Amino acid sequence: MEPKLSPQDISVKSSVKLASKKKAKWKSVLTYAAFVGPAILFFTIVQLVPFFMGLYYSFTSWNGVSSTAEWVGFANYLKIFTNDKDFLNSFLFTTKFMLAAVVISNLIGFSLALLLNAALKSKNILRTVYFIPNVIGGLLLGFIWQFIFVKGFAAVGAATDIAFFKLPWLGDETTAFWGIVIVFAWQISGYMMVIYIAALQGVDPSLLEAAKIDGASSWMMLRKIIIPLILPAFTICFFLTISMAFKIFDLNLSLTGGGPFNSTQSVAINIYNEAFQYNRYGLGTAKSFIFFLIVAVFTTLQVVLTKRKEVQA
Structure with missing residues (x-):
């Protein structure tokens, strides 16, 4: 005891x-x-x-230099919504650019992933080659493509007389827009490709073999088996491309600088000019918070919608 x-x-x-x-x-x-x-x-x-x-x-009229900042309340926000056409135009351009860039970047990235997920001997080398543009900084990449558009395309156009290469790629509103989309897609598609490849490698091969035995075509397997199984990868890629496209700055700055006549000015460049070129720091920060809320709403809606598709699939 x-x-x-x-x-x-x-x-x-x-x-x-x-x-x-x-x-x-x-x-x-x-x-x-x-x-x-x-x-x-x-x-x-x-x-x-x-x-x-x-x-x-954002509630002051601070110029970014002086030691004092005058409190103005919601005056900056009222000015943006009532008397700032440049900000509205830059937002419309950025939204249009985002839609085009997201579709094209993900389409190219997913296509490359399907191609390089096959049993190719050179697939590892090709994956590296397609990913390299993502490693290059946006400013450097913009200046490289600026030379290609201005000098390279002009030389090819003069030699071949092909109208495509004779277009004023950075000198016209429409072609400058598509020029930025092309460079952005070229840079970011390799990154999206890596994410899609990782998702494709997680698909059970036995499911695809069973579908082949049952007589399913390649397109049917892609639509009914592969895409539903890798929807989480689409959620990630859409989120990344939407946020990157909305926040485009260095690529836009080095390619066109917002020209011609501010027709390709992104919201990020508009905010930068407002705060650091015109010394209206209070107004610039107010624009940045409006932009932050817009991007947050867009990305949240995208994640919610694609997550709902994942559940349904």
Whole structure:
């Protein structure tokens, strides 16, 4: 038989257990803090603090230089919605560009993924080649393609007399728009291809073999089996391309600079000019917050809709 403990011994034993639990809990908290703490600290300094500072300045008429900022309330936001046609035009251009770029980039990326998921001897080399444009910086890529559009196409057009190469690619509103779309799709399609390839490799081959035995055509297998199974990859790729296309800046800046006559000016360039060229920092930050909300709404709707399709599939 175990000796009967006195109330004092029971109290001491309970205190020791409680202290041990508290010590283990604090050890666990400190362990998590050691790993997560630095990331939270840097995220707060780099993201949250500038975000709330920008929110404050959007209600002022600060020029970005002076030590004082005059509080103007919602005047900046009212001016944007009532008397700023340039911002509206840049938003319409960016939306049109986003729609074209998302469709073309994902179509090319998915097509390349289907091609390079097959048993080709050179598929690894081709994957690298198609992904390389994504590694090149947007400014550098823009200047390279600016040379191609202005000098390269002109030389090919003069030599072959093909009308396509004689077009004023960066000098006309329509061709400049499609020029930016082409370069953006060329840059980002390889990245989308990698995501689609990863999804395709997760498809069970036995399902495709069973469908072949049952007489399903390649198009039917693609539409009824492959696409429904990799819908999560479409969700990711659509989200990435929508956000990237909306936020296009460096590529647009180096290719056309927003020209001709601001016809290809993206929202990001409009905000940059407002804040840093015209020294209307308060108005620029107000535009950036409106833009932030618009992008958040677009991407959220896209994720919700595509996630719903995943569930249905």
